[in-house]
Amino acid sequence: MHKHVTRFAPSPTGYLHLGHAYSALFCAEKGDRFLLRIEDIDQGRCRPEYIAAIYEDLAWLGLNWDIPVRCQSQHMDEYAKALHQLAEMGLLYPCFCTRKDIQAEIERAGHAPHGPDGILYPGTCRTLSRAQQEDLKASGKSFALRLDMTKAIKMAGPLSWLDHDKGMQKATPEIFGDVVLARKDTPTSYHLSVTLDDNLQGITLVTRGEDLFHASHIHRLLQALLELDVPEYHHHGLLVGEDGKRFAKRDKSLTIRSLREKGLSVDELLNRLK
Ligand code: GLU
Numbered sequence: 001m002h003k004h005v006t007r008f009a010p011s012p013t014g015y016l017h018l019g020h021a022y023s024a025l026f027c028a029e030k031g032d033r034f035l036l037r038i039e040d041i042d043q044g045r046c047r048p049e050y051i052a053a054i055y056e057d058l059a060w061l062g063l064n065w066d067i068p069v070r071c072q073s074q075h076m077d078e079y080a081k082a083l084h085q086l087a088e089m090g091l092l093y094p095c096f097c098t099r100k101d102i103q104a105e106i107e108r109a110g111h112a113p114h115g116p117d118g119i120l121y122p123g124t125c126r127t128l129s130r131a132q133q134e135d136l137k138a139s140g141k142s143f144a145l146r147l148d149m150t151k152a153i154k155m156a157g158p159l160s161w162l163d164h165d166k167g168m169q170k171a172t173p174e175i176f177g178d179v180v181l182a183r184k185d186t187p188t189s190y191h192l193s194v195t196l197d198d199n200l201q202g203i204t205l206v207t208r209g210e211d212l213f214h215a216s217h218i219h220r221l222l223q224a225l226l227e228l229d230v231p232e233y234h235h236h237g238l239l240v241g242e243d244g245k246r247f248a249k250r251d252k253s254l255t256i257r258s259l260r261e262k263g264l265s266v267d268e269l270l271n272r273l274k
Contacts, residue, residue, distance in 0.1 A: 003032035003033070003204075004030060004031050004032055004033075004204045004205040004232075005031060005032070005033045005034075005035065005201070005202050005203050005204045005205070006027045006028070006030050006031030006033070006034055006035070006203065006204075006205050006206075006207050007027065007031075007034070007035040007036065007037050007198070007201060007203050007206075008023065008024040008027045008028070008034070008035075008036055008037070008058075008065070008207075009036075009037040009038075009039050009194065009197075009208070010024075010038070010039065010054055011038075011039040011040065011042065011045075011046065012038055012039075012040055012046045012047060012048075012050035012051045012053075012054060013042065013045040013046055013047075013050065014050060014255075015050065015053050015057070015255035015256070015257050015258075016053070016054060016057045016058075016255060016256050016257075017247045017248070017251055017254045017255050017256065018239060018241075018247050018254050018256070018259075018269075018272065018273065019209070019238060019239045019246060019247035019248075020247075020256070021057075021061055021256055021269065021273060022236075022239045022273045023207070023208065023209055023236065024058055024061065024063060025061065025063070025270075025273070026207055026236050027207040027208075028063050028064075028065075030205055030207050030234060031205065031207075033066055034063070034064070034065050034066065035065055035066050035069075035070070035201055035203070036054075036058070036065040036069045036070075037069065037070045037071075037072070037197060037201065038051055038054065038069060038070070038071040038072065038073075039072050039190070039193070039194070040071055040072055040073045041072050041073060041076075041186050041188050041189075041190070041193055042186060043073065043186060044185065046073075051071075053257060056257075057256040057257060057260075060256070060260060060266065061256070061266060061269075062266060070197060070200075070201060072188075072193050072197065075193075075197070076187060076188065078196060078200070079182075079187065079188035079192055079193055079196060080187060080188075082192060082196055082226055083145060083181060083182055083187070083188070083192070085226060086147070086181065086225060086226070087145075089155070089225065090148075090151065091147055091148050091151055091152050091155070091225065092145045092146065092147060092148070092181065092182075093125060093126055093128070093133075093145070093146055093148060093178075094125065094128075094133050094136075094137065094143040094144070094145060094146075095121070095124075095125040095143055095144045095145070095146045095178075095180070096125055096136050096141045096142070096143045097121075097124055097125060101124065102119070102121065102122065102124070105122045105124050106119060106122055109122060113177075115175045115176045115177055116175060116176065116214035116215075117176065120176070120177035120178075121146065121177050121178045121179075123177075123178060125143075125146070126146075126148060126178065142184045143184060144180045144182060144183050144184045145180070145181050145182035146178040146179065146180055146181065147178055147179050147181050148178060149173060149174055149176070149177055149178050149179070150174075152173075152221060152225060153173065153174060153221065155225065156221055156224040156225055157224075158170070158171075159171035159220050159221060159224055160220075161216055161220045161230065161232075161233060162232045162233065163213075163216070163232075163233045163234065163235060164205070164232060164233065164234035165234055165235060165236070166235075169216070169217075171216075171217045171220040171221060172217050173217040173218045173220070173221040175214065175217065176214075176217070176218055179191060179218055190215075191215065191218050191219060191222065192222065194215075194219065195218075195219045195222040195223060195226075195228065196222075196226070196228070198219075198231055199223070199226075199228035199229050202229075203231050204231050204232065205231060205232050205233070205234060206219075206231050206232070206233045206234070207233075207234045207235075207236065208235060208236070209235065209236060209237075209238050210235040210236065210237055210238060211238060211246075212235065213235045216233050216235075239273065241254065256269070
């Protein structure tokens with residue numbers, strides 16, 4: 001067994017709930033070195049009080065993490081550099097489409113292939129000429145940057161990754177179509193930031209819930225394109241509540257904080273996670 005560096009990477013958009021507690025403990029247990037990362041690229045939804053609460057709740061659970069903690073919002077220049085690299089490789093294009101435009105295009109085409117995150121982008125902006133792109137930018141229209149998936153896969157060649165639970169996986173990022181790598185509202189994306197950070201932090205085993213299993217196909221592709229180290233993965237099952245539904249930030253009653261305030265001890269909480 002070799003030693004692993006793992007990380008727990010919550011987004012501070014709400015208080016941590018029982019599902020997070022399970023995930024954080026799973027991650028800490030798998031790592032010989034355990035890191036914490038605050039995924040706060042979504043400035044509209046992230047709040048400083050949720051970051052403070054993450055530290056407090058994880059410490060209450062008895063977790064220790066190595067410092068420094070990486071906060072994604074402080075590393076936008078690194079994401080910009082990677083985007084520049086991908087753009088130089090001819091793999092990105094600006095997409096000016098609104099949700100409405102995408103819907104209209106799909107209705108026009110009469111079919112709507114789906115991927116793990118919903119409807120696949122129909123590729124409307126992929127064929128814009130450089131002049132059209134410049135005109136639209138000059139008119140002040142906001143745009144996202146999308147990955148030209150077909151081109152990217154061709155460049156990277158066949159790829160695979162190891163999931164500790166499911167075994168060797170063939171990477172099939174094409175199931176997502178042309179994913180957004182820089183959003184209109186923030187000049188990066190979950191996929192880009194997470195992949196770069198896992199490399200920069202020397203993560204050797206990425207642990208996270210199985211709701212993010214498919215995202216690893218994209219991350220594996222980005223690793224190949226950007227020549228990053230390739231970690232192993234362990235996607236764990238999701239904890240479900242008494243109603244059989246998985247926990248979400250909207251279940252305010254099951255936050256670690258509210259359970260603690262109701263007098264639940266750490267041991268009682270750990271028992272609920274078994
Ligand atoms: N920040 C993501 C979340 O809170 C998790 C990222 C990851 O583990 O890859 O859902």
